[in-house]
Amino acid sequence: MSRPEDHLPPDLFYNDAESRKYTTSSRIQHIQSSMTHRALSLLSLSSPSLILDIGCGSGLSGSILSSVAPEDGGPHVWIGLDISESMLGVALEREVEGDLFLADAGQGVPFRPGTFDAAISISAVQWLCNAESSEESAQGRLTRFFNGLYASLRRGGRAVCQFYPRNEEQKRMVSSAAIRAGFGAGLLEDDPGTKSAKTYLVLTVGGGELAGDITGVVEGLDDVDVVDGRRGGGKVKRGERKGGKAWIIRKKEQMERKGKVVKPNSKYTGRKRKIAF
Amino acid sequence: MKLLTLNFLTCARRACKSSADAFPLHPRDVELEIVEAEPNPSFLSNILPRLEWPALVTLCAELGLPGLPGEAPEVAELTAGEDGKGGKLAEDLHRLLLETTVKEGALVCGSCGHEYRVKEGIANFLLPSHLV
Incomplete structure (x- = not known):
């Protein structure tokens, strides 16, 4: 055309x-x-x-x-x-x-x-x-x-x-x-x-x-299919607290995907340090 | 161009957007013409609250048209009267806003002084690129 x-x-x-x-x-x-x-x-x-x-x-x-x-x-x-x-x-x-x-x-x-x-x-x-x-x-x-x-x-x-x-x-x-x-x-x-x-x-x-x-x-109109392409605003996954273990692991994966060098995960990941005294 | 439109028109330049003088535009050397139109009372009562009444009063003074009341009439006055058509007031407003048109002349911005030509009722609002 x-x-x-x-x-x-x-x-x-x-x-x-x-x-x-x-x-x-x-x-x-x-x-x-x-x-x-x-x-x-x-x-x-x-x-x-x-x-x-x-x-x-x-x-x-x-x-x-x-x-x-x-x-x-x-x-x-x-x-x-x-x-x-x-x-x-x-x-x-x-x-x-x-x-x-x-x-x-x-x-x-x-x-x-x-x-x-x-x-x-x-x-x-x-x-x-x-x-x-x-x-x-x-x-x-x-x-x-x-x-x-x-x-x-x-x-x-x-x-x-x-x-x-x-x-x-x-x-x-x-x-x-x-x-x-x-x-x-x-x-x-x-x-x-x-x-x-x-x-x-x-x-x-x-x-x-x-x-x-x-x-x-378009609510009242016939023959209209609604396709909502909007992304839901920043939904936090269940069981994930900001700064918690799941959150840290997700962020590390995200960084890894971007090609950043990320420390490997271990049993200590996301743990609190003991108070030294 | 109807006088109604003139009540909504501002200067097209971006520099004039923030200036209070960019509205209303001032007519210069204009030739008016009456174009008959069907009365439309419900449109009038819809548009009346949106009119800038002081600008309309100045416009009438500049064009030498008979004076308007200093205060804007209420919408209720338009639908008053025995037949629900507001009688003389609605008639006058219809005459002024929808039937009186600017045929030839120019509109001048009060802020930058730019002159918009009007020819055969069509206003030229194309700006040269250095003025956009």
């Missing part, structure tokens, strides 16, 4: 011709709208909200946000960021309802803290993994983006970012950048292993009415 981000930066790749092609292709429209609906169901907004759309492009997902029926908690008001002028030009022609900004998400999110109820991003985050000049790095761009996003969401807010990760490493890079910014992060994968696999990064901001992280988000 060819990846557009390998060829050109987003502001140049999505020129007038490419933007028009992207917006008018019924196949892309269909995929975009199904992903937006999926993201909306993960956000589970119950009242009309202010939503940030990162990489809004020509407003395909935005027009879905503005057309949510009142009984489903809509219509939402959205603000879109995109780096491609041509895409925004197409959005203007389509007369979308949201406010548009020509901005690079990798430079941060220029809104004051606690602005948004939620954020969505459809097929955009993978563009942040490319640095176009030597002055910036992919890590730095991701960090600035997630820090800005974290600050601009209100407590208890959620963000769902659908993206196309190149490989496992990129998946890890994106989610660890989000976790470092303070988010509770989890990945939801639809149709994993197939050509049409879709990866959703579900981000939660602590506080508010939300219970826990992504496991709380």
Whole structure:
């Protein structure tokens, strides 16, 4: 599968011709709208909200946000960021309802803290993994983006970012950048292993009415297998006291594995010295 | 760009993040336009507690729009009235926040003086790399 981000930066790749092609292709429209609906169901907004759309492009997902029926908690008001002028030009022609900004998400999110109820991003985050000049790095761009996003969401807010990760490493890079910014992060994968696999990064901001992280988000959904890759925090094995014999032997083994020179174990290992007097 | 958005927008430069003057941005030579929109009372009452009211009052003064009360109205006032729609207050707020838009002009940061151009309602927040 060819990846557009390998060829050109987003502001140049999505020129007038490419933007028009992207917006008018019924196949892309269909995929975009199904992903937006999926993201909306993960956000589970119950009242009309202010939503940030990162990489809004020509407003395909935005027009879905503005057309949510009142009984489903809509219509939402959205603000879109995109780096491609041509895409925004197409959005203007389509007369979308949201406010548009020509901005690079990798430079941060220029809104004051606690602005948004939620954020969505459809097929955009993978563009942040490319640095176009030597002055910036992919890590730095991701960090600035997630820090800005974290600050601009209100407590208890959620963000769902659908993206196309190149490989496992990129998946890890994106989610660890989000976790470092303070988010509770989890990945939801639809149709994993197939050509049409879709990866959703579900981000939660602590506080508010939300219970826990992504496991709380997907609780009510069908057909979702939860794979918890988190390590349990430093569990002490039973019968092992810090400084005790079992502990010392374990530490010695650990050091031996690292290639350190370790004294052999004997019956005296971990014993207290007798008081000499 | 709606005036509602302007109430949340700050300067994009990292150096301005800690400065109190980076919010609100000041409009310069702006051309306003009214874009009709469906009234959405529940959105208004959702967003009202998050508005920075003093910033909205200064903005209205700078744009020469009719004055606002110095104190932010309560959410309850929006849902008051005989039909539960808050009557004139909700109407005025809807007009001001969601229908009044900035079409052309510039927004200026009070801290660093950087000017963000607005063209056809789209603000340019791309920063040259030495300003990031």
